[in-house]
Amino acid sequence: GESVGLHLPTLSVQEGDNSIINCAYSNSASDYFIWYKQESGKGPQFIIDIRSNMDKRQGQRVTVLLNKTVKHLSLQIAATQPGDSAVYFCAEMATSGTYKYIFGTGTRLKVLA
Amino acid sequence: DAGVTQSPTHLIKTRGQQVTLRCSPKSGHDTVSWYQQALGQGPQFIFQYYEEEERQRGNFPDRFSGHQFPNYSSELNVNALLLGDSALYLCASSLAGSGRVYQPQHFGDGTRLSIL
Numbered sequence: 001g002e003s004v005g006l007h008l009p010t011l012s013v014q015e016g017d018n019s020i021i022n023c024a025y026s027n028s029a030s031d032y033f034i035w036y037k038q039e040s041g042k043g044p045q046f047i048i049d050i051r052s053n054m055d056k057r058q059g060q061r062v063t064v065l066l067n068k069t070v071k072h073l074s075l076q077i078a079a080t081q082p083g084d085s086a087v088y089f090c091a092e093m094a095t096s097g098t099y100k101y102i103f104g105t106g107t108r109l110k111v112l113a
Numbered sequence: 114d115a116g117v118t119q120s121p122t123h124l125i126k127t128r129g130q131q132v133t134l135r136c137s138p139k140s141g142h143d144t145v146s147w148y149q150q151a152l153g154q155g156p157q158f159i160f161q162y163y164e165e166e167e168r169q170r171g172n173f174p175d176r177f178s179g180h181q182f183p184n185y186s187s188e189l190n191v192n193a194l195l196l197g198d199s200a201l202y203l204c205a206s207s208l209a210g211s212g213r214v215y216q217p218q219h220f221g222d223g224t225r226l227s228i229l
Binding site for chain 1: 117144146148153154155156157158161163168169171203205214215217218219220221222223
């Protein structure tokens with residue numbers, strides 16, 4: 001089924017520490033995964049993506065890990081900065097036969113000074 | 114390079130009215146998807162338009178309809194508005210075609226619709 005989630009979990013991290021945001025996806029047929037960052041009053045902003053034929057992908061200060069066995073995705077942010085404070089969503093897509101993204105519940109990241 | 118633009122940014126309507134929201138895709142993109150985001154939740158897929166046709170639809174009633182124009186811009190129409198339609202409506206664009214399925218959708222900042 002689709003993940004709708006009514007409660008937004010919060011992760012509080014000290015500035016300069018690393019953050020790990022987790023996501024459990026719902027469809028075993030999903031083969032494309034994307035992390036988005038959404039700041040207050042803004043639309044989701046693309047951070048990083050990964051295909052199911054990979055288990056790790058790195059960007060600038062971010063790393064996405066994919067564990068297909070347990071249908072788990074994580075986003076690691078290195079040296080977290082105040083500007084990283086936002087809500088983070090994972091999205092999944094089964095590229096065969098569908099064009100829609102299914103979004104996870106979302107996690108609010110608070111960076112403490 | 115212009116990103117996805119949506120208008121208006123905010124809108125207040127009353128129950129029973131109808132509304133039209135507009136979206137211009139990112140330059141070079143030809144596919145537009147619409148999502149509804151209720152407060153504190155992730156976006157929910159409404160439908161996607163490609164080549165001026167609705168290509169896929171999510172679990173939304175027929176009161177939600179759309180259109181895509183030859184210049185790839187799109188409109189979302191909602192009839193007989195209900196209080197529960199209050200949400201942020203997001204437009205996302207992407208580029209279709211073989212070999213491009215693994216490219217992310219890019220979102221606009223949305224239209225905040227409030228129903229009184």
